Structures are given as C-alpha cells and as structure tokens.
Amino acid sequence: MRIAVLSDIHSNLAALEAVLASIGSVDAIWQLGDVVGYGPDPNAVVARLREAGAIGVRGNHDAAAVGDLAIEDFNADGRLAMEWTRANLSHEARAYLAALPEVLVPDGFDFTLAHGSPRDPIWEYMLTTWEARENLAAFETTYCLVGHTHVPLVLRQKRRMERLSAGPESRLELDGRRAFLNPGSVGQPRDGVPTASYMVLDTAAGHATWHRVQYDIEATQAAMRDAGLPPRLARRLSFGQ
Numbered sequence: 149m150r151i152a153v154l155s156d157i158h159s160n161l162a163a164l165e166a167v168l169a170s171i172g173s174v175d176a177i178w179q180l181g182d183v184v185g186y187g188p189d190p191n192a193v194v195a196r197l198r199e200a201g202a203i204g205v206r207g208n209h210d211a212a213a214v215g216d217l218a219i220e221d222f223n224a225d226g227r228l229a230m231e232w233t234r235a236n237l238s239h240e241a242r243a244y245l246a247a248l249p250e251v252l253v254p255d256g257f258d259f260t261l262a263h264g265s266p267r268d269p270i271w272e273y274m275l276t277t278w279e280a281r282e283n284l285a286a287f288e289t290t291y292c293l294v295g296h297t298h299v300p301l302v303l304r305q306k307r308r309m310e311r312l313s314a315g316p317e318s319r320l321e322l323d324g325r326r327a328f329l330n331p332g333s334v335g336q337p338r339d340g341v342p343t344a345s346y347m348v349l350d351t352a353a354g355h356a357t358w359h360r361v362q363y364d365i366e367a368t369q370a371a372m373r374d375a376g377l378p379p380r381l382a383r384r385l386s387f388g389q
C-alpha cells in the first residue's frame with residue numbers, strides 16, 4: 149500500500165491542494181493533526197480532507213479550535229489566529245475536529261499516529277533522541293508517526309537512538325527497528341524551506357520517502373491579509389520559519 153502522511157496543514161488550502169495533486173493516487177491518507185490554526189481556510193481544508201477520505205488525529209490547535217484547550221496556552225499571534233479560527237469555523241468543521249482521537253493505530257497497520265508524542269499527544273515536541281527514548285514505552289507498534297515540530301525528522305532505535313534529518317527526497321528503509329517518523333509540515337514548514345512537506349509510506353516495498361512541493365504562498369498570504377490574520381504569521385511562510 150502507498151499511504152500519504154500529512155501533518156500541520158494549518159488551514160493552508162493552497163498548500164494542501166498542491167500536496168494532494170503531487171501525491172497522485174494513494175491507498176490512504178493519514179494526517180497527524182493541526183488541521184487548523186494560523187491559516188485562512190479552516191473550513192475548506194476540513195472539507196478537502198473529508199473528501200479525500202483522510203483519517204488521523206487531533207493537534208493542539210484542533211483541540212483549541214473546538215474549545216477543549218485554553219486559548220491562553222498560545223503565544224500572542226497564535227492566540228489572535230485561534231480567536232479568528234473559532235469565530236469562523238463551520239458547524240461541520242467543528243464536528244469533524246471534535247471527533248478526532250488523540251492517538252490512532254489504523255486497523256492492521258504497524259504504525260501509531262500522534263500529533264506531538266505518544267505519551268503526550270497534544271503538547272510534547274519530539275526533537276531529540278532523549279525524547280524518543282522516553283517515548284518508546286508509550287506505544288506498541290514498531291513505528292510512530294508524529295508532527296507538531298514542523299520539521300521533517302527520523303528518530304530511530306539503534307544501540308541507543310539516532311537522529312536523522314529527512315531532507316527532500318530522502319528515504320528511510322522500514323527495517324523493523326523502532327522509529328519515530330515526522331513528515332514535516334504541509335502548511336507552515338519551519339526547517340528553513342518554504343515548500344510544503346509530506347511523506348509517503350510504501351508498506352510493500354518497506355520504505356518511507358519525504359517530498360517537498362511548491363505552492364502558491366502569495367495566495368495564502370493574501371487570504372491571510374484579507375482575513376485580518378497577524379501579518380507575521382503570513383510573512384513567515386515565505387521563509388519556512
């Protein structure tokens with residue numbers, strides 16, 4: 149099976165459309181949370197994911213958007229964007245986000261999906277081998293897919309743990325060693341590369357590949373300006389930060 153793994157779409161419809169066009173036909177789409185927040189198109193992004201039959205988990209922004217997390221937990225710009233998201237979310241989009249679980253193991257697969265980490269799915273950032281080791285006992289499958297940092301990354305069990313950056317077109321063999329795989333962010337990359345990031349799992353061939361795709365950043369920035377979202381959140385998209 150070919151499975152596309154998307155994370156941190158953040159209400160960026162132009163980026164999501166570019167990614168969906170680029171992945172072509174896949175057997176499944178898994179998303180790792182932060183469907184909304186920051187960007188200008190929460191309802192259209194949710195509708196597009198539903199149409200594509202995506203399954204997945206909720207992130208901290210999704211939890212805040214439906215009122216399950218306090219808005220005070222965000223920084224100033226994030227808070228303004230979250231107030232806007234709450235005010236503009238449709239009933240359908242709210243119901244979709246409210247129904248997302250925090251952790252998901254798709255039936256018959258050896259992958260656990262969580263936004264931040266398996267032990268603290270809403271908040272923990274997994275960036276170091278220390279965090280990886282601390283989280284090994286928190287899930288039962290061989291592989292764990294996480295987002296939240298907006299940085300494509302692999303943390304894999306060796307004698308200790310190893311940390312591998314997952315640049316464009318990089319590939320990881322799924323060799324049975326336990327590993328955390330982060331696809332990077334579709335809608336707000338933070339690794340210094342502004343293009344949308346995603347990952348494809350090929351379960352028959354036994355590997356994961358990372359991809360980047362250009363999208364119309366200016367269209368998203370213009371929509372953010374029109375919506376009155378914080379200018380800094382729009383500007384950072386140009387720099388992948």
Ligand code: ZN
Nearest residue numbers: 156182207296
């Ligand atoms: Zn995020």
